[in-house]
């Protein structure tokens with residue numbers, strides 16, 4: 001007997017734990033349960049298949065060209081920016097990292113990142129921007145889908161957020177702007193023109 005996943009985002013539960021009444025019997029790789037020979041009139045109610053889904057966390061790092069702290073028309077996504085996912089149980093080593101890429105859902109959009117998170121819990125995101133950029137002001141306006149969420153500039157980090165079972169979180173974004181370069185005054189020449197009164 002072979003079980004087919006209900007959809008591509010589903011994963012097979014581990015098979016064959018000691019309690020056959022409650023376990024999954026479908027192979028994680030093939031979906032097939034071990035063959036059973038039933039005699040006439042015999043009943044076997046222990047052949048089960050378990051599936052689960054993971055959560056997703058994303059999705060953009062963008063350059064705020066019009067300087068309004070929101071992701072909107074005229075802004076562009078930035079590719080190649082390192083994004084790190086940390087569990088609050090270990091804030092020194094990320095559980096996952098990726099470089100931002102073209103959005104596979106819409107390849108014209110850059111700056112996309114997405115983590116598949118199969119363990120529910122508390123997480124935060126760090127965005128390792130180049131030093132030529134500053135982060136924009138976070139949590140501006142009322143629409144979290146277009147605001148920036150890096151609130152701790154020194155640690156390049158978001159607030160802690162909860163990832164629940166099969167959650168699809170698409171509003172954790174980082175806006176950056178070009179740094180205002182410090183200007184050093186090298187020379188100043190002044191001239192006083194006395195005007196005759």
Ligand SMILES: [Ca+2]
Nearest residue numbers: 020023046048
């Ligand atoms: Ca079973």
Ligand SMILES: [Ca+2]
Nearest residue numbers: 064068070072
């Ligand atoms: Ca903007």
Ligand SMILES: [Ca+2]
Nearest residue numbers: 139144147149
């Ligand atoms: Ca926000």
Ligand SMILES: [Ca+2]
Nearest residue numbers: 144147171173
């Ligand atoms: Ca946001």
